[in-house]
Amino acid sequence: MTTVDGILYGLQVVFTYQNLLAALAGALAGTMIGVLPGIGPVAGIAMILPITYSLGPTAGIIMMAGIFYGAMYGGSTTAILINMPGESASVMTCIDGYKLTQKGRAGAVLTIVALGSFVGGTVAVAGVMLFAPALGQFGILFGPAEFFALTAGGLMILSRISGGTLAAGLFPMAIGIMLSTVGQEAVTGYNRFTFGFNDLSQGIELVALVVGLYGLAEIMLVVETVHRRVRPVKVGLRDMMPTRTEFRRSWAPAGRGTIIGFIFGLLPGPAATLSSFASYRLEKAVSKHRHEIGEGAIEGVAGPETANNAAATSSMVPLLALGIPFNAITALMLAALMVHGIQPGPLLIPNHPEIFWGVIVSMYVGNLVLLFLNIPLIGVWVSMLRVPAYIFLPLIVVLAVIGSYSVRNSIFDVYIFLLVGIIGYVLRKLEFQLAPMVIGMVLGPLIEKHLREGLFMSLGEVSVFVNSPIAITIWILVLIIMTFGIQRALLERLFGIKLGKVALGGNE
Amino acid sequence: MPVGALEKRKAYLAMGGIGVVCAACYLGLSLQLPQGRLDQPGPGVFPIVVGVLLTLASLVTIWEGWQLDRREQIAMPVxxxxxxxxxxxxxxxxxxxxxxxxxxxxxxxxxxxxxxxxxxxxxxxxxxxxxxxxxxxxxxxxxxxxxxxxxxxxxxxxx
Known part of the structure; x- marks a missing residue:
């Protein structure tokens, strides 16, 4: 199928009542999730996961993709208006966005963000469309050893570059993989670590784990600081028009942000967050108005916001082409597809073109929806920010309980939600990363499958995992990244070479 | 607004310690699972790999905690x-x-x-x-x- 055929096919898939509604509902729900504190895109997607099970796989993934990029936009609204990032990818937007709000330019900044997000998202979709099939073709050459290296090695790289220290990523990742081994084992049906509980034989429910880890833990943090919220300024439709100078100063950062975002999205790690940090630093280095950045410059908003939307979109490439999720949200999408009996991987595009091309075209549609609805709807989003915490916090907690319960109608899952929520709160206080735990939990069974397949097919020859050039390359890369701290210390001690540190959102 | 503090070093050491205990229990249970042979791996093989990984991750947490400055604090609610x-x-x-x-x-x-x-x-x-x-x-x-x-x-x- 050529690209043009694919787009035409995708149009056919998306322009059905159910799929269009899924794209629209996803984009709007995502924006709302991004705006409301106490619920980020990961917990939001996890909570709607049970609803997507009742939709078809195409509508389900279209809705989840809509929530993902909708949340990127919504997160920036709170960052700009009340100096509070709705999700981590909007941290950099707070700096210049809020200063511009204090100067009375909130409306114009929100318009620039909407336009930048549209440009970043749309250009990145084109990249996904061209890049994913090629990567999928390459992926067909992979056997169990290569997939084992890609899943296990990719997870280790992700845990290292997710932010913070080595332990901050590695420890939650190990816990995530450990939790994935609970329950009936796929090959022989043997019950592992169930301690006689029937509820555990189906494994630990991903929705309960993710809603607890991201949703409840975040709510606990919001409850702590609930009396310190800033009230948003009023933004009228008349204030939404940027000046000609603001437009002129925004297009180059948006262009650079798109390229940075797209590249970061292809790599393991929190791509949207890292790309916004990288874009901000780039603007500080190359922009004509770099001396104003940090004091309220439009470049400090246009670049990072475009980058995070582009990264959110391009992070779909590893998922759609190889079946490997590189962040918590794509891990949830993978889980949702697997529930429908679809195994994402190199064969997804030839075997399920309706999913691939449906998602691609829905992203174009979703970005357009966001552009045309969010600017006129800005008043609605601002009024949501005015909803008192004593209303939205009980609402979100009860919603989270319903979400955790509804997947298997199990009260046990709700207890898991509470327990994991408390653990998540403690881990966040200690600055541990939560994404490696979720991705570890999703990838654990796949890693085990590739490990056992590799051993089985090679008649027990362990060296099969390092025999192919692709697997060797991945493992060398893993070794270099995991031992980077030791390498830096050795270089400094033996040769006196000091490597500079570049901080990107807690990462070096 | 008053904010309490917890010594980050102690928190890391405690977390690593809990991790080591969990890993030991998990490894103990894993060894009781059928292991199979290398060419026919059983359900116990992967958990052993994971148990070793968890032990290493816990030891890294303890090591990092050990290296931390005693003045590093975590803000806690009061x-x-x-x-x-x-x-x-x-x-x-x-x-x-x-x-x-x-x-x-x-x-x-x-x-x-x-x-x-x-x-x-x-x-x-x-x-x-x-x-x-x-x-x-x-x-x-x-x-x-x-x-x-x-x-x-x-x-x-x-x-």
Missing amino acids: GSDLRRLLGLIALLFGFLIAMPIVGYIVSSALFCILLMRILSDLSWPRVLAYSLAMCAALYGAFVSFLKVPMPRGIWDFWQ
């Missing part, structure tokens, strides 16, 4: 912030214990009423009105419309 947080956790425990007994409707309404009271200084009638309206909306959306079979508890006889 006073009214802590009371609100503990209130939320206690209410959640109560909600989840009560749900299978008195059913979702009663337990969620009680939870909302009490949490709203903790988070605001609204009068009881307003708290009651907001909470009941919220619970009715959620019930309508999820139980009546989406047909999520939430627990009915002692009201199970009422169809």
